[in-house]
Amino acid sequence: MPKSPRFPPTTVRGHSARLVEVLAYPSVQLLDVTGPLQVFVCANDHVAQAGGMPPYVLRVVAKGGQGVTTSAGVGITTSPLPRTGTAPDTLIVAGGPGVDAAAADTVLVDWVRQRTRKARRVASVCTGAFLLAASGALDGRRAVTHWSYCAELARRFPAVRVESDPIFVRDGSVWTSAGVTAGIDLALALVEEDLGRTAALAVARYLVVFLKRPGGQAQFSEALSMQSAEDEFGALHEWINKHLSDDLSLAMLADQAGMSERSFSRHYAEATGVTPARAIERLRVEAARRLLSESRLPVKRISQRCGFGSEETMRRSFLRVLSATPTDYRARFSS
Structure with missing residues (x-):
């Protein structure tokens, strides 16, 4: 296990763990939600196999909390948007065809704005960057989204410094990633920051993916x-x-x-x-x-x-x- 993190983890379910919230909405892209989640699940398994307590508590949240249907037609169970209580260590905003409607929902955008102020770090997967940008979280920051939407992100949000080639971009406590499977790359980087390279490499090997994918x-x-x-x-x-x-x-x-x-x-x-x-x-x-x-x-x-x-x-x-x-x-x- 790595040295103690600079930011202390939150006490959840009786032990110190990092609360990771993934924001979903109708017509969210399934892999944008499940890809990063699987990385954190494998990290939990890796630590548990070594005799440690799972470092992450995972929660998928959505407005209403009644579950959402993804763009693949697969329904996923969600919890209501938390207003109070434990602040998340990490907030991840997924992308998908429904992101425009989500970014036009003033209640949801306001929740994202408030939640990003409480979270230690914030991330988006693919077109989830549009929802983060609508909340103002990307103003003045470097960011990336799916290569085919980079020009549109730059046009709609001129305060965002859009970069089109990276698999993911970190600007301070805000992370954004490129299209779909890049959410897995981003989640691996988050695990590496939390638990160290050895743990992140073990997760990558289990998932049969690169820890650091070559190229852009x-x-x-x-x-x-x-x-x-x-x-x-x-x-x-x-x-x-x-x-x-x-x-x-x-x-x-x-x-x-x-x-x-x-x-x-x-x-x-x-x-x-x-x-x-x-x-x-x-x-x-x-x-x-x-x-x-x-x-x-x-x-x-x-x-x-x-x-x-x-x-x-x-x-x-x-x-x-x-x-x-x-x-x-x-x-x-x-x-």
């Missing part, structure tokens, strides 16, 4: 956009992966796709959202990542095999795509 959300959205073009360019991507060490010029790619260079460049960018050159770089980085984590090949050999030509070229590509050097990546993720 833009990386994942762009990679997925490339996958969406598999019907049109799937055969080309398969061919590229078999010829990464070759000189993959635009002319060669266009010839392989059976198009003129101009037509290929236009169609490829429309289908994938990236230029052919950017796609080649990302495919090479992806191949190099696998070799770094799964083999003991020297970095120089990997750079040649994946078509970078030199270690320095590969290093620059890794920094652009993953914000990490090949050496740092191998040290963190090598099996």
Whole structure:
């Protein structure tokens, strides 16, 4: 167990524990609620298995307290919004399609405003940032939300300093996270702050997720956009992966796709959202990542095999795509 936290935990249910409240509402996104909750449940299990008392007491709250139906159609049990009594250690505001209606509910927004003043720390998952922003909790702070809503958050709340790429952002006692599964990343970071890296790593290993995910959300959205073009360019991507060490010029790619260079460049960018050159770089980085984590090949050999030509070229590509050097990546993720 780590050293005593800077902020003393609250006495709940007869022992010292951190009260974590997750705010839900109609059409909340199911994983925005259950993802972070599962992280804290696993942290409780980890500590209990070591003979300690569970460090967290978990509560899902909603206006009315009669339960809510999530956007997935699954109902979840909730408690009424607490007005008095024990102040929460952590308040987490979930996101989902219902967030606009929630942010327009003056009673709910006022409750969030008052609750954030009592909580030691506050967090949002995905579009839950809109509800936090409506309460004023994000004014003057750095924040993030799902990549497809960052521009809208910045437009509607100009006092918020929106950053579009991070998986999660911490600004003082306020944390915000990107889309959906990023709530798990954020919850792991909260556990690490509370219980230390060893406990957080044990939870991450149990959940089969990264403790610290490489790259930012833009990386994942762009990679997925490339996958969406598999019907049109799937055969080309398969061919590229078999010829990464070759000189993959635009002319060669266009010839392989059976198009003129101009037509290929236009169609490829429309289908994938990236230029052919950017796609080649990302495919090479992806191949190099696998070799770094799964083999003991020297970095120089990997750079040649994946078509970078030199270690320095590969290093620059890794920094652009993953914000990490090949050496740092191998040290963190090598099996």
